Amino acid sequence: MSKKVGIILGATRGIGRALAAQLAEIWGNDGIVYATARREADAEELAETLGRSGLQCRTLLFDLSSPSDPERIAQEIGNRHGGVDVVVQNGAYMPRAGVPALDDARPMIAANSHGTLRVLRAFLPLLRGNGRIVVVASSLGVLNKLPDHLRTRFISAEADPDAVNRILDDYVELVEAGTAKAAGWPDWVNIPSKIGQVAVTRAFALQAKADGKLPAGALINIANPGVTLTDATRDFMGTVFRREDAQTPEQAAKSLLWLATLPDGTAYPYAQLVEHQRIIPFRDHGLSNSH
Ligand SMILES: NC(=O)c1ccc[n+]([C@@H]2O[C@H](COP(=O)([O-])OP(=O)(O)OC[C@H]3O[C@@H](n4cnc5c(N)ncnc54)[C@H](OP(=O)(O)O)[C@@H]3O)[C@@H](O)[C@H]2O)c1
Numbered sequence: 001m002s003k004k005v006g007i008i009l010g011a012t013r014g015i016g017r018a019l020a021a022q023l024a025e026i027w028g029n030d031g032i033v034y035a036t037a038r039r040e041a042d043a044e045e046l047a048e049t050l051g052r053s054g055l056q057c058r059t060l061l062f063d064l065s066s067p068s069d070p071e072r073i074a075q076e077i078g079n080r081h082g083g084v085d086v087v088v089q090n091g092a093y094m095p096r097a098g099v100p101a102l103d104d105a106r107p108m109i110a111a112n113s114h115g116t117l118r119v120l121r122a123f124l125p126l127l128r129g130n131g132r133i134v135v136v137a138s139s140l141g142v143l144n145k146l147p148d149h150l151r152t153r154f155i156s157a158e159a160d161p162d163a164v165n166r167i168l169d170d171y172v173e174l175v176e177a178g179t180a181k182a183a184g185w186p187d188w189v190n191i192p193s194k195i196g197q198v199a200v201t202r203a204f205a206l207q208a209k210a211d212g213k214l215p216a217g218a219l220i221n222i223a224n225p226g227v228t229l230t231d232a233t234r235d236f237m238g239t240v241f242r243r244e245d246a247q248t249p250e251q252a253a254k255s256l257l258w259l260a261t262l263p264d265g266t267a268y269p270y271a272q273l274v275e276h277q278r279i280i281p282f283r284d285h286g287l288s289n290s291h
Pocket of ligand 1: 009039063065227229
């Protein structure tokens with residue numbers, strides 16, 4: 001039997017690094033795990049450190065902000081192995097404490113919404129039967145964070161990932177025009193960014209299934225790891241998050257590992273946002289009556 005092949009995108013630190021280590025550990029000699037970094041030195045350090053713990057991990061360079069990187073690394077995996085069993089899109093352009101949306105909205109949406117869609121499009125043709133794709137997003141990425149008129153737009157784009165990204169592009173334009181708040185968007189850029197990631201992944205998953213492009217038994221889902229103490233959240237502890245609620249990256253990675261390695265034949269969840277094995281409703285409880 002050929003070895004399983006998995007790739008964790010954005011694995012130098014935090015949850016992604018812990019997940020790459022856990023996947024390498026459970027697969028052992030039965031699988032090959034790739035972990036990506038943006039910098040060569042980080043890739044070398046990652047492979048060396050995991051190697052010292054007896055874990056085999058190969059590395060590739062990858063930047064979610066690069067329009068060509070998803071296709072390049074998918075081709076690399078395809079040339080080497082002919083297919084892939086597990087793809088976890090974990091890396092993201094992270095919000096920075098104290099930095100206004102004006103500075104971050106454009107690069108964040110470009111990476112997290114458009115970059116995620118490029119990753120999905122590049123890897124779906126390689127996905128083997130019973131393959132698993134997981135996009136790591138957040139419970140912030142749900143429609144009850146938005147007023148009804150914006151929720152309605154996302155719902156009408158539900159199975160069209162390009163239409164989802166057009167909504168996010170409109171958001172960026174509004175931020176840059178200084179009118180996003182008046183148009184109903186939340187102040188914190190991380191919320192539209194995570195709604196975009198969840199919505200674009202759901203739409204891609206629904207479209208892939210409807211178009212018959214999904215390999216037999218394959219699943220595409222979105223994960224919320226839950227609050228975790230990492231470099232990304234350290235500066236938000238005590239304000240946005242409570243430090244006492246925070247997991248370690250290893251604890252958070254365990255539920256992502258569960259989602260990324262659901263046994264063959266599992267049909268559900270599909271196109272869902274999942275936190276610790278439970279579905280978080282994306283559309284919430286329907287629209288409110290207030291307009
Ligand atoms: N921590 C939490 O409480 C929490 C909660 C909900 C959701 N999440 C989500 O979980 C994921 C991992 O977060 P984390 O807390 O583990 O963050 P982290 O420790 O800061 O790690 C982020 C990882 O993403 C990589 N990355 C950043 N920008 C990238 C880009 N443009 N292209 C490719 N990789 C990139 C980083 O690589 P470099 O080393 O090159 O920067 C790093 O490996 C994120 O999607 C985050 O939004 C986290």
